[in-house]
Amino acid sequence: MKFLSFIEQAMPRLGLLTEDDTVIDLTAMLAASPDHRLPFMPANVSELIALGEPGMRAVSACLDRHLDAGQSGLKLADVQIAAPLLMKKNVFCVGRNYRDHIIEGNLARGRPADQFPTAIEFFTKPPTAVVGHLAKVRRHADLTDSLDYEAELAIVIGRRGCDISRDAALDHVFGYTIVNDITARDLQQRHGQWFKGKGLDTSCPMGPVVVHRSAIPNANDLAISLTVNGELRQSDNTASMIFDVPAIIEQLSAGMTLEPGDVIATGTPKGVGFAMTPPVCLQPGDVVSATVQHIGTLTNTLSKE
Template identity: 45%
Template sequence: MKWMSFKHEGQEKYGVYVPEKKGAAVISGQKNTPASLLEAIQESSLAALLTDNLDHLPFVAEGDIEWLAPIPRPSKNVMCVGKNYRDHAIEMGGEASVPEHPMIFTKAPTAVSAHLSPIPAHRSLTDALDYEGELAVIIGKKGKEISRENALDYVFGYTVLNDVTARDLQKRHSQFFIGKSLDGSCPMGPWIVSKDEIKDPHQLAIETKVNGEIRQQSTTAHFIFPIDEIIHVLSKGMTLEPGDIIATGTPAGVGFAMEPKKTLQPGDTVQISIESVGTLSNTVE
């Protein structure tokens, strides 16, 4: 299933994207349904909301909706893995910067935005705005001290995420949070694909284009730290909860590492496509 959140006629709703009909089967507002997709994930009630036939649900055409991030306001910071592709670690700092353990940082919940939402240029703050195409994991059930063997059992699904980064702020403050958390700097979507539709999350092609030019092209097979290890490490001393978001890192090809640098400019459109998941598109305003 492709779980999505959206606005229709001014009301926030959620449902399932129906590709053959190019629109959404609406779940919210039906009898005894949670108010949001996040609440439905937290209550583990999604299976009970559906039958094999979506025709009994109200339908809204794609042209009549305003996209929201699948989880418009996460309950905690988005957790991110830095330098999880060897080629990206090398392009940003040489061989010595390849990590021995997962490098974790976070993005503020207020940074989250949707498919087709503009990316603010924040020109008064930065002139080095960059893109990072990533696969993001959505946690489906509460867990702590999760073993690697059981880690994927805690996954609800996967989405596409753009870890937009102000490189100059990242350097100036000697940490990642401010440079990673500007408003609108965490587009994600267009939906969450349930994990049963992804045969192997470590065999997915990922590609980022800026104005149609391919900038990043790789596969999740090149992760340094696979998803099961990331979940295992994060959960050692911290409880993971339903709806938590983990961005798994970006491959080589970011604009800041190019010569000359190709950071984002107003009017640039970034499209990130991940095999079996979808395409996220946003334009810098």
């Protein structure tokens, strides 16, 4: 199942995207159900996750009745899509997780090509960085001369846990989404750590949907790509990750509690702009589309400001 958050008549709604690009209003459907027995009506994906298994059971029951009744939904093209999750915490991110991306970054910075991390490199992006599908991304021309893109598979946590073992890691996953880790390379370099260069407002496009884990049998084998104005820049497979999804959850949760609705971006493949010869930066009007197999395409446009 593909869940999304959208706006209908100025009100937030939880939706389900069908294979024919129809959006079913789950908020309205659950509210109309006589036997949902939920403590509140979810109006976004975060609230659905907070409801746990009772929420998923209620959704499944409502969908069965919806299909039996032959009811129609909304056309995706007519829906205002919002960021799927309301972030209460920073977005967790993994740096340098694809071998070829590490090599291109090392060479661009004059380092030995085979200098690889021995442990996962974690950083975060603040909630103020998160925007949704088709939202504008600020150019921040007054702050940076080197705005870049990074297509990433993102894990969405569904169950609370600390010190999660590798074997139990996937039991804590609700589903997966797409993140574009927009990065100001000069700020990243200047400040000596990654938070400032990766934490600017609108620098974390996310969505357009969260796909339930049941629909993705193997998150470690998904095609991932990115285009700028239709030109292919990144193309790889999550099988190329040095640290896979269970390893990321295991290492991040060691001594640190993960909570429902937390998001973990898993790193980006080769093909980023700063490693091109010569380096290529994002400019106003650029249309950036990140695609992950079985999830969809996240598209955003660079604004002038």
